[in-house]
């Protein structure tokens with residue numbers, strides 16, 4: 049397996065790898081049809097075997113403090129995408145990608161990296177194993193029910209000014225962690241989004 053920088057020729061393989069990698073985690077419906085591009089510079093690495101992209105890690109970094117990171121501090125970076133195809137997991141693929149990116153960020157003078165991930169155990173364990181520290185959490189809530197007569201929809205959406213509609217297909221919002229017990233019975237999907245940070 050080769051760990052190297054992403055090149056534009058990798059785009060189709062990158063999109064496919066991300067799609068399959070995310071299928072068995074809570075980001076399964078976060079589908080991209082093109083590789084994300086960033087306003088700030090980035091370090092994007094891929095793991096390749098026999099011409100196939102089997103893992104990916106993208107980090108966007110700051111030229112000026114505060115341009116990318118949510119948490120305050122020195123010049124930082126944010127990991128936006130990390131995924132490894134199921135058959136290439138638990139053999140150090142993500143760790144090799146991270147070591148490659150970490151060295152590049154260090155050489156660029158980046159002092160810290162943050163990431164936001166949901167409550168999937170493999171991802172949380174992986175970040176903790178690398179030394180990322182949990183700093184902040186919030187909820188990503190999807191309220192159940194598609195009819196506008198649904199009491200939950202009526203409770204949370206002001207339907208007065210929306211005009212004639214047949215229903216609300218999906219109500220997806222972010223909320224403070226403290227509302228977890230209240231929202232859990234109403235939600236068909238409810239995730240804790242966890243912000244981690246690591247000093248390089």
Ligand SMILES: CC(C)(COP(=O)(O)OP(=O)(O)OC[C@H]1O[C@@H](n2cnc3c(N)ncnc32)[C@H](O)[C@@H]1OP(=O)(O)O)[C@@H](O)C(=O)NCCC(=O)NCCS
Nearest residue numbers: 073130131132137138139140141142143170171173174177
């Ligand atoms: C998270 C992910 C990138 C890890 O990739 P990987 O190549 O398997 O990770 P590595 O082999 O480098 O590291 C293995 C370590 O990760 C953690 N880990 C990975 N899979 C795990 C699992 N199923 N259960 C618990 N811990 C797990 C453990 O700390 C493990 O170390 P251990 O074997 O000593 O327990 C991979 O599981 C993945 O692609 N998941 C789906 C996509 C995703 O969640 N991305 C992050 C969203 S931001």
